[in-house]
Amino acid sequence: MHARRNALLLLHLTVFIWGFTGILGKLIQQGTLHLVYTRTVIAAVGLGFAAVWMKRSISLRAPGLINYLLTGLLIAAHWITFYGAIKISTASIAAACLSTSTVFTALLEPFWFKRRIRVYEVVLGTVVIAALLLIFGIESEYRLGIAVGVLSAFLSAWFNIINAVLVQRDNVVRIGFYEMASVALVMGVGLWVVGDLPPPLWELPTSDIIYHLILGLVCTSFSFVTGILVMRQLSPFTVMLTVNLEPVYTILIALLIWGEEERLSLGSYLGIALILGCLLLNGWFQKRRERTGLVEPDPLGRG
Numbered sequence: 032m033h034a035r036r037n038a039l040l041l042l043h044l045t046v047f048i049w050g051f052t053g054i055l056g057k058l059i060q061q062g063t064l065h066l067v068y069t070r071t072v073i074a075a076v077g078l079g080f081a082a083v084w085m086k087r088s089i090s091l092r093a094p095g096l097i098n099y100l101l102t103g104l105l106i107a108a109h110w111i112t113f114y115g116a117i118k119i120s121t122a123s124i125a126a127a128c129l130s131t132s133t134v135f136t137a138l139l140e141p142f143w144f145k146r147r148i149r150v151y152e153v154v155l156g157t158v159v160i161a162a163l164l165l166i167f168g169i170e171s172e173y174r175l176g177i178a179v180g181v182l183s184a185f186l187s188a189w190f191n192i193i194n195a196v197l198v199q200r201d202n203v204v205r206i207g208f209y210e211m212a213s214v215a216l217v218m219g220v221g222l223w224v225v226g227d228l229p230p231p232l233w234e235l236p237t238s239d240i241i242y243h244l245i246l247g248l249v250c251t252s253f254s255f256v257t258g259i260l261v262m263r264q265l266s267p268f269t270v271m272l273t274v275n276l277e278p279v280y281t282i283l284i285a286l287l288i289w290g291e292e293e294r295l296s297l298g299s300y301l302g303i304a305l306i307l308g309c310l311l312l313n314g315w316f317q318k319r320r321e322r323t324g325l326v327e328p329d330p331l332g333r334g
Contacts, residue, residue, distance in 0.1 A: 038264035041257050042273050048254045050280025053122040054288065055246045056114045059239050063114045065229035067107065068218040073232070073247025074255065075211040078204060081252060087204040095197055099206055102197070103213025105190040110214075112183035120176025122285045126278035127299075128180025130306045133159045135188035140266070143192050151316050155309045162302035162309075191270060195262040203259045211251070279307060 059066055082089045093099070116125035134156035141148045197206050222228045232240055262270060282303065
């Protein structure tokens, strides 16, 4: 019980940090592809140093190395679509769209973990979709950004479920290092082929250097490891539903920084409130299942 509570606390800290990723993505002056590439290079280097400091192996002999590299491609696609959604809409819209990851997780998790679909997860996920449709209908000028953001949410749910499986078999630092290295390598080769590699970090404006270091080391290296680590105690659905707090943090921070530029309509805020309500209901259902002994045996052995 204490392990699960500590995992929840660590998860909420991680989600709060993730709330800054959309803000930093808008503040950084680079384009989407350059931003994602630079972020992942910094994150991979940071995780490499973390492995040395924590005395964790990042040997190439890892049994799941191919899986880590392939998962990295999903992460790359997620970040490209997420920051793309920010560039063509707003940080608030892109962050709110990530809430649909709950629905995708509720549908994908039973398949991956060979368990029954839980009715309340589908219902909560459906409410999240309804809330997003409310936002979609009201913020009509951002429909393309919303569509790209929902695609990003699907990719987020997919790679988080895969990581929930991988974390049971290897240390999180090695998983994170090779996933980030995979993103950096693939994007670096692709940008080199088309002759569009970004300039080195030290040639960027000072503000971009600072924002990139925060994004790469704190919002990626640190939070990526903690985000995977909590999956040893929490189900992917609980993790993804808690991640729905990210748009709340992002929207509040964006309003403080940009004011009217990031302000949404009243109906949109109602939709976000519905998403937050689903998060609270999920926590209540989880506790009720524990009290009544309805918790199904986890095939991965988590509490």
